Amino acid sequence: MKKAISGIFSTANVRKQAFGTTLKRLVALTLSLMLSLALIAGCGSDGSFSQILDAIPHPASAPEPAPAPAMEAPASDSFSLAPESWNDEEDWRFNPFTGTDEFGTAEESPFMDVRTSPLSTFSASVNTASYSIMRRQINNNMEPTGLRIEELINYFDFDYAAPMPGSEHPFSIITEIARCPWAPEHLLAKIAVQGVRLEHTEEIANNIVFLIDVSGSMDQPDRLPLVIESMNMLIDKLNGNDRISIVTYAGSEKILADSVPGSYHRELKSVVGGLRAGGSTAGAQALRQAYGLASKNFIEGGNNRIILATDGDFNVGESSVADLTRLVETERDRGIFISVLGYGMGNLKDNMMESIANNGNGNYAYIDTIQEAKKVLVNEFDSTMFTIAKDVKFQVEFNPATIGSYRLIGYDTRRLNNEDFNDDSKDAGEVGSGHSVTVFYELIPAGSFSEDGLVDPLRYSESVTTDSDDFMTVKVRYKNPTGDVSKLMEQAVGAKTLKKGVSDSFVFASAIAEFGLLVTDSSYKGNSSIGGVLSRANASIGEDSFGLRTEFLDLVYKYGRTAGY
Numbered sequence: 001m002k003k004a005i006s007g008i009f010s011t012a013n014v015r016k017q018a019f020g021t022t023l024k025r026l027v028a029l030t031l032s033l034m035l036s037l038a039l040i041a042g043c044g045s046d047g048s049f050s051q052i053l054d055a056i057p058h059p060a061s062a063p064e065p066a067p068a069p070a071m072e073a074p075a076s077d078s079f080s081l082a083p084e085s086w087n088d089e090e091d092w093r094f095n096p097f098t099g100t101d102e103f104g105t106a107e108e109s110p111f112m113d114v115r116t117s118p119l120s121t122f123s124a125s126v127n128t129a130s131y132s133i134m135r136r137q138i139n140n141n142m143e144p145t146g147l148r149i150e151e152l153i154n155y156f157d158f159d160y161a162a163p164m165p166g167s168e169h170p171f172s173i174i175t176e177i178a179r180c181p182w183a184p185e186h187l188l189a190k191i192a193v194q195g196v197r198l199e200h201t202e203e204i205a206n207n208i209v210f211l212i213d214v215s216g217s218m219d220q221p222d223r224l225p226l227v228i229e230s231m232n233m234l235i236d237k238l239n240g241n242d243r244i245s246i247v248t249y250a251g252s253e254k255i256l257a258d259s260v261p262g263s264y265h266r267e268l269k270s271v272v273g274g275l276r277a278g279g280s281t282a283g284a285q286a287l288r289q290a291y292g293l294a295s296k297n298f299i300e301g302g303n304n305r306i307i308l309a310t311d312g313d314f315n316v317g318e319s320s321v322a323d324l325t326r327l328v329e330t331e332r333d334r335g336i337f338i339s340v341l342g343y344g345m346g347n348l349k350d351n352m353m354e355s356i357a358n359n360g361n362g363n364y365a366y367i368d369t370i371q372e373a374k375k376v377l378v379n380e381f382d383s384t385m386f387t388i389a390k391d392v393k394f395q396v397e398f399n400p401a402t403i404g405s406y407r408l409i410g411y412d413t414r415r416l417n418n419e420d421f422n423d424d425s426k427d428a429g430e431v432g433s434g435h436s437v438t439v440f441y442e443l444i445p446a447g448s449f450s451e452d453g454l455v456d457p458l459r460y461s462e463s464v465t466t467d468s469d470d471f472m473t474v475k476v477r478y479k480n481p482t483g484d485v486s487k488l489m490e491q492a493v494g495a496k497t498l499k500k501g502v503s504d505s506f507v508f509a510s511a512i513a514e515f516g517l518l519v520t521d522s523s524y525k526g527n528s529s530i531g532g533v534l535s536r537a538n539a540s541i542g543e544d545s546f547g548l549r550t551e552f553l554d555l556v557y558k559y560g561r562t563a564g565y
Contacts, residue, residue: 102312103146104351106412108522111444114400121421123414124193124392124429124437126383127357128376129342129350129366131155134519135551136345136368138559146350149410149516153438156512156548158505160194160436170196170388171431173474173491176506177498180442181536182514182526187443187498190506191396191474195388198433204386205302206242206262211290212275213310215250219277222368223344227309230341230373231272234307237381238262245293246271249286250279259297287327294336303385306338308356312349324352328360329427335482337361337430339384341376354413361390361430379546383432389478391428391486394439395421397473402446402495407524409440409513421477424486431478440513442524443471469495507540508549515556530560 112120130151134144163172171193180188198204210231218224238244242262248254256271290306298304328338338360340353350366357364363384365376376384393416398406408415420426431437476489515533517525533556541549 101146101345101348102351104354104413108412108520108524109408109415111405111407111442111524113405114398114403114446118398118400119395119418120398120406120408120441121393121395121416121418122408122411123358123416123427124394124431125150125358125411125414126154126429126431126435126437127151127354127364128155129354129364132366132368132372133342133348133350135555136366138555138562140345141562144519144559147516147520148413149513149520150414150439151410152516153410153440153509153512154436156509156552158192158436158438158509159543160192160505162194162434163196165196165198167196169487169489171476171478171489173476173489175474175491175493175497176502177443177471177493178500178502178506180526181510181532182517182528183442184527185444187445187471188510189441189443189471189493189497190509191394191439191441191493193392193431193437193476195383195431195433195435198382198386198388203241205299206238206244206385207294207297207299207302207304208238208242208262209245209247209290209294209306210272211286211306211308211310212246212248212272213250213308214248214275214277215280216278217311217347218344220344223311224275224277226343226367226370226373227341228272228275229370230309230367230377232269233370233373234377234381235262235265235268235272237378238265238268243297243299244268245290245297247286247290247293248275249289250277253286253289255289255293258293284324284327287324291327291331291336295334298335303387304336305362305385306336306360307341308338308353309341309343310353311344311347312342312352325355325359328356332359332361332427337387340364342366358413358429359427361387361427363430363432375546375548380434383435386433387430387481388433388435390430390481390483391424391426392431392437392476392478393421393426393428393486395475395477396441397475398443399468399470399472400446402469402471403443404446405444407442409442410516411439421475422486424479424484428477438509440510471495471497504540504542507536508542511537511540512552515559519559530556530563530565534560 125148127148128151130146130148132155134147134152136142137144160174161172163169174192174194175190177187177189180186212227212231214224218227235244240261240263243259244257244262245255245259246257246268248256257268260268262268287306287308290308294304294306332338338356339362340357342348342350342353342364343366348366354364356362365372365384367373367376395418414429416426416428429437470492472493474491474493477486478489479486511533514525514528514536515530516522517528518530518533534553537549537553537556541553544550
């Protein structure tokens with residue numbers, strides 16, 4: 001399924017992209033030089049970061065590549081499209097109400113004493129919605145809110161080494177430890193897993209139900225029109241092995257396509273292109289209708305999935321998070337997963353959409369631009385669509401001889417009880433083809449005490465004796481996509497993992513984590529600074545094929561100016 005970019009775009013566009021890549025590298029080099037000079041100049045003045053920002057050139061945006069050409073449709077097959085009456089001339093106009101975005105809340109993890117709490121257990125997450133939500137908020141001069149730090153980090157591909165197809169496990173485990181940039185007396189540990197990159201995934205048939213919200217709240221340029229563009233891009237990736245159904249919902253649900261061959265691009269785009277918004281949002285019944293179609297057209301050994309495109313407002317029928325969670329939990333056990341694409345601001349129900357995806361064995365992305373749609377549905381098509389492992393859990397055991405206390409950064413909505421790790425009935429995260437999961441722990445070495453003053457040093461304690469100089473042991477449990485029994489991976493993280501010189505991926509990912517601490521105003525942000533984020537991110541930008549890392553620098557720059565740093 002994965003194709004070389006040179007095979008997708010024309011020669012002229014490839015040359016254009018090459019020029020764009022060269023330009024971005026020149027901009028990055030200039031940014032690094034100017035940042036260094038600005039920092040030096042700042043040390044001789046009042047040290048105001050606003051002066052440093054003024055000296056930094058604005059990062060360039062990445063060029064948008066041309067769309068992929070459409071595929072030819074095969075000979076006729078058995079399927080059904082809705083009659084022409086679906087595109088009638090009824091008045092779809094609706095005055096969308098103005099509401100407020102809704103985000104879930106979770107208390108951030110505190111430092112934990114290794115002697116009393118040596119285990120840290122949580123579910124994997126490959127969701128990326130928080131990053132694109134943050135991007136839109138910053139670009140609109142809004143205060144970032146409702147963010148999950150792990151989704152900022154996992155938005156990026158760090159090009160970790162992946163296991164070969166056919167390996168014993170579908171993951172490789174990567175670990176690095178260095179001094180913590182925002183708390184130099186502490187350590188920062190990176191744990192990452194990289195999923196296998198499946199080959200020839202075009203041979204895996206898709207049974208996909210597009211469940212599209214056409215209620216009145218979607219009647220805005222950044223909602224239904226962007227959904228239509230997004231769906232058209234995804235349709236271009238489908239082939240004759242795939243079967244596509246389309247359900248829309250507002251006050252009631254409509255089936256507009258039932259088991260149409262994925263290669264019928266023109267017909268499918270015609271259906272999607274005729275959508276209009278209006279009415280209330282009866283989402284729960286539409287979900288049942290979509291699951292019914294997915295079940296009727298179920299492909300054994302295939303990818304059976306619902307793709308829900310919505311702003312998350314379910315205001316008719318069963319609309320609570322608990323009601324919808326129970327519905328998707330029942331269906332996921334039958335092998336039908338659900339992915340969620342969020343759209344719009346001002347009425348965004350982020351908490352609802354995250355819960356649906358997390359409990360429905362899917363993933364959750366937020367689409368704020370057509371470029372983001374291309375990233376999620378074209379560039380990352382395989383990882384979005386094809387699950388390589390489900391119920392992926394982490395459990396980290398810390399060695400009290402080397403580590404005094406630890407703090408998990410992010411994953412605040414993904415924490416599990418320690419006993420959940422070996423309990424195969426407990427749901428956890430799904431990982432797609434080529435997906436990676438990056439995790440950071442801030443560590444306080446043994447013999448040190450937290451400077452937050454929350455816990456006093458112990459006067460009386462048992463001495464810790466161990467022959468191991470390991471920092472920790474990382475365990476990963478997962479199930480095969482159709483399996484019910486989990487498998488275990490385990491890797492000790494020894495003293496040699498502590499390095500003075502770490503990889504560019506460590507530096508760049510830790511800069512994102514530090515930025516997350518700043519924008520969420522974390523109680524544990526320590527000496528975090530916009531200058532530190534910019535300096536380290538720019539120094540480790542590396543290969544930036546799609547301009548995403550340059551864009552991150554742009555966002556940090558904008559946030560620094562808006563927030564008055």
